[in-house]
Structure formats: structure tokens, C-alpha cells
Amino acid sequence: GQNIDQPTEMxxxxxxxxxxxxxxxxxxxxxxxxxxxxxxxxxxxxxxxxLDGLEEKGRFSSFLSRSKGYSYLLLKELQMKxxxxxxxxxxxxxxxxxxxGKGNQVVVIP
Amino acid sequence: EAGVAQSPRxxxxxxxxxxxxxxxxxxxxxxxxxxxQILGQGPKLLIQFQNNGxxxxxxxxxxxxxxxxxxxxxxxxxxxxxxxxxxxxYLCASSLGTGGNTEAFFGQGTRLTVV
Numbered sequence: 001g002q003n004i005d006q007p008t009e010m011x012x013x014x015x016x017x018x019x020x021x022x023x024x025x026x027x028x029x030x031x032x033x034x035x036x037x038x039x040x041x042x043x044x045x046x047x048x049x050x051l052d053g054l055e056e057k058g059r060f061s062s063f064l065s066r067s068k069g070y071s072y073l074l075l076k077e078l079q080m081k082x083x084x085x086x087x088x089x090x091x092x093x094x095x096x097x098x099x100x101g102k103g104n105q106v107v108v109i110p
Numbered sequence: 111e112a113g114v115a116q117s118p119r120x121x122x123x124x125x126x127x128x129x130x131x132x133x134x135x136x137x138x139x140x141x142x143x144x145x146x147q148i149l150g151q152g153p154k155l156l157i158q159f160q161n162n163g164x165x166x167x168x169x170x171x172x173x174x175x176x177x178x179x180x181x182x183x184x185x186x187x188x189x190x191x192x193x194x195x196x197x198x199x200y201l202c203a204s205s206l207g208t209g210g211n212t213e214a215f216f217g218q219g220t221r222l223t224v225v
Contacts, residue, residue, distance in 0.1 A: 004152075031211070033213060033214075041218070042201060042216035042217060042218050042219055043153070043201075043216050044216070045213040045214075045215070048211045048213065050211070087152050087153070089214075095158075095165050095166050096141075096158075096160075096165060097155060097158050097165065097166040098143060098155065098158070098205075098214055099155055100145070100152040100153045100154070100155070101152050102151050102152040103151070103152040
């Protein structure tokens with residue numbers, strides 16, 4: 001099975017940098033995804049990590065350490081539109097199920 | 111390319127009634143997921159299909175929930191009878207497969223309110 005843990009909420013100022021953490025436990029790891037979900041909308045894909053290290057995509061970067069069961073999403077140059085919930089999801093290698101964490105609500109203030 | 115289609119968008123029913131949700135995945139996507147998202151929480155996987163076979167339904171409350179994916183394309187999720195705690199958004203998602211960087215694409219969801 002999978003167990004995914006994320007902190008719940010954080011507030012940050014426009015232009016700042018925020019790091020959102022995710023720890024997980026799984027019987028077989030086959031990739032970690034980060035999604036963004038605005039209130040009342042569906043989750044949308046941000047990034048994917050399967051190997052250790054940092055993946056950079058514009059203002060968003062995601063890091064993975066498989067040995068530690070840990071990932072983080074880094075949001076740089078925060079904009080008001082970045083106010084959303086950020087979800088990490090882990091794919092299990094055994095049956096390929098895709099399970100999500102509870103999400104971390106980021107509130108960007110001027 | 112059309113996205114994942116779900117209907118209805120909203121549904122209000124009384125407890126003990128039945129309800130069904132429909133999902134049409136992105137064309138060619140073999141994997142289909144149903145998630146339940148209660149307000150303030152992350153999506154909880156209810157059932158995952160690979161074509162028309164069930165990959166995982168370990169968190170599906172089978173005494174009241176059922177799902178099918180006939181012909182490996184469209185899917186329906188049914189609740190019978192509904193309870194107050196079933197009030198949530200039901201999200202359908204699909205992906206090309208389950209290997210490698212196969213991200214899941216989500217529909218807009220069906221917001222269910224049980225009164």
C-alpha cells in the first residue's frame with residue numbers, strides 16, 4: 001500500500017519562494033507526480049519525478065529522494081494565481097495504482 | 111483534443127437514494143480512475159481500471175458503491191444507497207497507461223450533495 005503525507009497550509013508573499021514537502025511510503029515506487037488544484041477545479045499536472053534529483057520547469061521545480069521517500073515542489077517568483085492546493089501523488093510499482101496525498105494549500109498575499 | 115468528460119456536474123439527492131455518475135475518458139487512454147474528494151482533502155482513489163479490467167478497488171465501499179467500464183471506454187460509478195458522508199466531488203481521470211511518465215488527466219468532477 002501507499003502512505004503519503006503533506007503539511008496542510010502555508011501563506012507566502014507575492015514574489016517569494018515556497019517549498020512544499022511530501023513524504024511517502026510505498027511497497028514499490030514507480031514515480032511521483034505533483035498536481036495543482038485551484039478551488040472548485042480539477043487537478044492539473046505540474047511535474048513528474050522517477051529518478052533522484054531536481055527537475056526544473058520554469059518557475060516550478062520538483063526534487064525526489066527515493067531512499068528517503070521524500071519529494072518537494074519549489075515555487076519561485078510567486079504570483080497571485082499560484083494560490084491553490086498542491087497535491088503529490090505516488091504510483092505504486094506493483095499494481096500501478098496512483099494515490100494522492102491530502103494536499104498543501106498555498107495562499108499568496110500581496 | 112477533447113478532455114475527460116463527466117456528467118452531471120452537480121447532483122443533490124436525499125440519503126438512501128441512488129445516484130450514478132458517468133465518465134468518458136480521453137480517446138485512446140487505457141487507464142481510468144475514479145476518485146472521491148471530500149472538501150479540504152486530497153483525492154482518494156476508489157477504483158482504477160486498465161481497459162475494462164479492475165486494477166485496484168481496495169478503497170471502494172463495495173456494499174454501496176459499484177463501477178463498471180464496459181468495452182474499456184466509458185465508465186459509470188453508482189452509489190446505492192447514498193449516505194450523508196458520501197457528499198464529495200467525484201473525479202474521473204484517465205491516462206494512456208500506467209508506466210513511466212503517464213500523467214493522469216482529470217475531468218471537472220461531479221459535486222454530490224447528500225441531504
